[in-house]
Amino acid sequence: MAEDKSRHFYVFPEWTWILRPGIAVAVLGGALYVSLVVYFGFSPKTTDVGYAPEQPVPYSHALHVGQLGLDCRYCHNTVDRAAFAAVPPTQTCMNCHSTIRTQSEKLIPVRSSYATGMPVEWVQVHDLPDYVYFNHSAHVLRGVGCVTCHGRVDSMEVVYQAQPLSMGWCLNCHRNPERYLRPVEFVTKLDWVPEEDQLALGKRLRETYNINPRTDCYTCHR
C-alpha cells in the first residue's frame, strides 16, 4: 500500500480501500437485480395472470360449460353485437335454476337477487384500464376465439385470468393475426385445434374476412 496518498481524491480511511471492488460489484449487481425484479415482477405476466378473486356465488364454469356443455354465448350473449361481453343478468341463471337445485345453499344470492331485483355483485377478473376501449364484437365476429384471450374457461372452477392482457400482448396478435385466427364458427369451441397448419389457415382467413388489424394508438386509446 505504498501508494502516493496525494493522488487519492477521496477522504475515506485507507483500510476501506479493500472494499472498493466489492462495492463496484454490489452496485452493478444491485442495479441489475432491481431491473430484473421490476421487469419480471411488475410485468402484467406476473401481477395479472392467475388473478382469481373470490366471487359472491361459487359459479363453476367447469361444471356449466365443461360438463353441461353451455355455449359461451348462452350467457354472455351481447358479445357479438357490443363492446362488452356482459355478465348475464340473474334471470339467465333462473332460466334453469328456477326448477333445478332450487334449495341449493350456493344459489341463495342468485335467488334473492331475482326476488328483490338487486344485482349479484360479481368481481371483475379481466379488467383493462379505463383509457383502453376494447370491443368484443370486433374480435369475436372476425375469428378470434374466446380461448385465445380467456384461456380454458371450461376447466376453471374459479375463473382466473389466463393471459396478461397487456398492450404488448395485444400487439402480438394485432401485428401477426395469422397465428391466432380461426373460422368464425369455432370461436366458442374452446378445445378447437386447426386441422392444418395454423399459419396457412390464418393467412387464408385473413384474406377471406379482410382482416387488417390496426396497430396505431387510436385503435384502443381514444
Added chain:
Amino acid sequence: MSSLREGAGVRYWRSLDELAQTPEFRAMAEREFPGEDFDRLPPATRRQFLKVIGASLGLAGLTACRWPKQEIVPFAHRPDDRTPGVPNEYATSMELGGVALGMVVTSFDGRPIKAEGNPRHPDSLGALSAIAQGTVLQMYDPDRSRRLLYRKGGQEYVKTWEEFGAFARERFAGSGEGVAVLAEPSSSEALRGQRKRFLSRLTGARWYEYDPLSRDNEREGTRFAFGRPLRIHPHLDRVRVIACFDADPFFEHPAALRLARRFVEARRPEGGLMPRLWVAESVHSLTGGRADRRLALPSSQVPRALAAVARRLAEAHDILLPESLRRTCAGASFDADFISDLARDLAEHRGEGVILVGPRQAPEVHALALALNGALGNAGAGVTYTEELDPDRPTHQAAITELVGRMGSGEVKTLLVLGGNPVYDAPRHLGFAEALAKVGESVHLGLYDDETSRSCGWHLPRAHHLEAWGDGHAFDGTWTFQQPLIAPLFAGRSPTELVATVLGDQAVDGHDLLRAAVAERLPETAAEEPWRELLHDGTAVGSAWVEVTARLDGAGLDQAADSLGDRLGMPEPTAEALELVLPPDSKVYDGRYANNAWLQELPDAITKITWDNALVLSPRTARELSLASGDVVRVRVGEDAVQAPVWVLPGLAAYCGTLALGYGRTAAGKVGDGVGVDAYALRSSGAMHLRTGVTLERTGRHHTLATTQNHWAIDTLGFEARSERSRELVREATVERFREEPAVFTEMVEQPPLSQLWEPFPYEGEQWGMAIDLNACIGCNACTVACQAENNVPVVGREQVIRQREMHWIRVDRYFKTPHEVGPADVDDAEMVFQPVPCMHCENAPCEEVCPVGATQHTPDGLNAMAYNRCIGTRYCSNNCPYKVRRFNFFNYHRHLAELSKMQMNPEVTVRSRGVMEKCTYCIQRIENVRITAHNERRPIEDGEIVTACAQTCPTRAITFGNVNDPESAVAKLRQDPRAYTILGELNVRPRTHYLGRLQNPVEAGHDGETGNADRAHGKESA
C-alpha cells in the same frame, strides 16, 4: 396598423385593444400563456429538489401493481331493448316559454347524457340551441332540491308527499274561494286538462299565467290589427326582403332554430331566393350580425323609424295603409338612407317580403308592422297566421299585477306556484315577496329551493323534463310529447302531477295522465302500438295548426294609431338620460339556468363574457361619459339602482346600453349565487324591456370581466415579418361579386405554391374531414355546449377564464369589421362576423412534430388524435399550434365533482386528469362506433352516418363532416365549392377543416366586396 388583416378596404379585429394595438394587447398576444410569469416562480432549493426527485423514484415502481378490485353489477332482470354499454335514444321534449322543443336524448345504461334535436320536430329539425344542450347538466345538479320542505315561524320541516297530500286535501277543498294558482306558460294538453278540472271543481279559484320574458306585445299587436290574438309565423324561405325592427328571429324567437335554418337555406348561392336582411336595432343581436344592412338606433326610436318607412312607402311607392295609421305616420321622419332604401326594397318586392318586430316594442308598433305586411301583400307568403291557443288569456303583465293586488289585500288564502320564480323575476315594484307574507299558505313547485321557495311555506321538488311525462305544442302547433329517460331522482313531480295531487286524485302518475289526455284527442292511441309509435316519433304527424286568413280590423288599428302617435314623439336618449335595454340573457335565459355551469362558462354570443353580465355601451357613449371596460357604475333610473361593470362594444346605438336579465341571483345554488348583477331590479311594470332616463355614476371601483374575446388570437400580429403574412381568416364577398367571379375567395389571399421535402402520405381509404360554412354560421354557440356535453369537457370557473384557460374544444370567434379609414379613436359602429374554430386536424400537423413522447399522432384515417395516457404535459404542442385549439388541464377539474354530476359524463370518452393536453377529436368515439358496426356488418360506411356533436346540433347545418376521399360525400363536394378555403393554409399544414366564405347581399353592390354601407362610414347611421 399594417399588422391587422386588410382586405378590400375593411379591417377585421376582435377587441378595441386589438384595433388600437395597445401595449397591453401586444404583450398579451405575444405570450403563449398570458397571465403566467414563469420567470417569477420562486427558485426551488436544493433540498426541495432532492425531495421531489426522491419521491418520484420511490413511487416509480408502484405503477405496475394491480389496481383495486373492480365489480361488475348486472341487472337482475335485463330489459329487452338494453345491451350493456350500448346507448339507447328516446324522443322527448322540453318546454320554454310555452313552446315545446323536440329532442332525442341518448341514454347510456339508463342515464340520459346527451340531448340532440329531433329531426321530426318542425322547430328543431334535428338541431338544438345552446340552452337546450345545457339542460342535461341541470338534471344532475347537486344543488337541485331533494326534499319537500315546509317553513313556518322561522322553522323548517322536512315533509313527505303523503303529508302534502293531506294538507292539500283540506286546503284545496270546497269551492276554492281564495285559492290562486300562478303558472308558467305551457301549451301542454295534459296540464290544460288538469287546469280545466281544477277550475271546474274549485269554482272560486283563479289561475294566472306569468312569463318574465313575455311575448305579449306581439300578441296584443295582433289583437289591434285583427281584432283577436293570432300567432305570427314568419317564413324566411319564401321572401326576398326581411326587415327586422328590434327583432331577433334567429335567436330570441321560440322557433329560432327553424327560422335560422330556413334563412340560411335560402341564402345558398346556387339556388335560393337570397333574401336581403335589413336590421334596425339598438343593441347587437345575432340577427344583426347576419344583416346585409344594419341601422343602430335607440329602441325608443324604432316606432319612429318604422313609421318613417311607412310614410316613405306611401309617398314614394303608393303602398297605402288604413287611414288612421297613414295619418299618424305622415309626420314621422327619420334621417337615414336606411329608411328610403328599405322602403324601396320592400316596394320592389311586394308580396315577397316580411317585416318583423321584436317583443320589446309596444303592441301598436307590431300592429303597424302587421298593417304594412298586409299592405305590401306579404301576408300569406312571408308571414302567416294561426289562432292562438288561449285567446282569452289576460296578458302576463295584467295577470301578475292582479294577483299581487289580491295577495296584498289578503284575498288569496292559498297560493300554488307551479314552477317559475316570481319573487326573483316579477316586477319588483309590485312587491311579490311582501304580498306573499299576507297569503295564508303558499306552495312552490321548483327544481331548486330558490328565492320563491324560501319565501313560500311549502317547497316541493319538481321533476326535471328528462324525468317527467308531458307534452306541448311546437310553435306551429305540432303536438310534441315528453317521456322521461330516468325515474325522478329526487321524488320530484311535474306540474300536471301536482295539480292532480292537489285535486286529491288517486292516480297521480304522469304517464297515465298524459295517456288519458292524448287518448281524448287521438282515440287510436288507446291501443298499445299507436301509442308507442307516437312516443317513438316524439310528435304527432300533421298536427300543426291550420293557417287562417286574417282581415285587418279598422277599429283596432285606429286604437293602435292613437297609441302610436304618442310613441312617435318620444325623445331621443342623451348622455344625461340614457336608454337601457333589458333583454333575456343568451345563456341563463330568465335566470333559471344560473346554476348551470356549462351555460355560465359559455361565452355570451356577442360580448364573449363568461360568468357575468355587464352594462354594454358603445365606444362613443363610453368616450363621452369617460368610461372604460371594467369600470363599475351605479345605474340609476327613477328610484331603482344597481351597480354594474361597463363593457364597451361597438354596434350599439348612441346613449343606449344593455344589461342582461337573469343574473345576481341569491338562491340559485353554488354555481349561480352572486354571479353578475340583478337587472330585474331595474324593471318596472310599465317598462319591462326598456328603461329611459337612465343615469350612470362612476363608483371608482373596477371589476375584471372574464371574457374570451382576446383569447386565442391567432397570432398573425405583433411582428413585422408576420404581419406581412397576415391573411384573411373570415372571407366575405357580395353575392354579385361571387357570381361574377367565383374564385374571389381563394384569390383573397395570395398563397405561394406549397411544397414539402418529404413524400406526401398517401391517404387512402376513409379519410375524415370537415367543412364549415361561414355563410351559415350565426354565432349561436350551440356547437360549443354540444361538444362540452359529448366529450366531458370540464368547467374551469371565472378565475381560470380570466387567465385564458377555458377548455372549450370548439370556440366561436367573433370579429368586428370596420372600414379601413376608421381608427380606434373614432370607432363606434361595426359589423360582426363569426367563425367557429375546432381543431383543424392538419395533415402536416405542427403539434405532432414536437411532442417529445409521441402522445399526439395521426390516425390512418386522417385524424390528429390524442393518447392522454402518454401525455406528460410539456405543452409544446399547444405552443406550435397556429390555430390555438389545444387545451391544457392545468388542474384536475373533475376532482371535486359531486358523484351526481359524474353521472352525466359520457363513458365513451376518457375523462382527463391534470397535466394532460386535450382538443377536438372529430368525435373519434362516434367515428369508431360507426366504423366497428359497419365493419361487423361487412358494409361500407354511408355518408352522413357519422355526425360529430357540433355538426349535429348546429341549427343552420353550418358544419359538415364526412369522408373526403369519397367524391360523392357532402363534405367532399363542399370542399370543391369555389367558396372553400383554409385558414392559415399558407403555413403548409394542410388542414382537414375547410371554410366556405360568407356572402353578403347588400342593396348597392359594386363597392368591391364591401357591404355598401356608405352611410356607416359617414357616421349617419347611428342616430
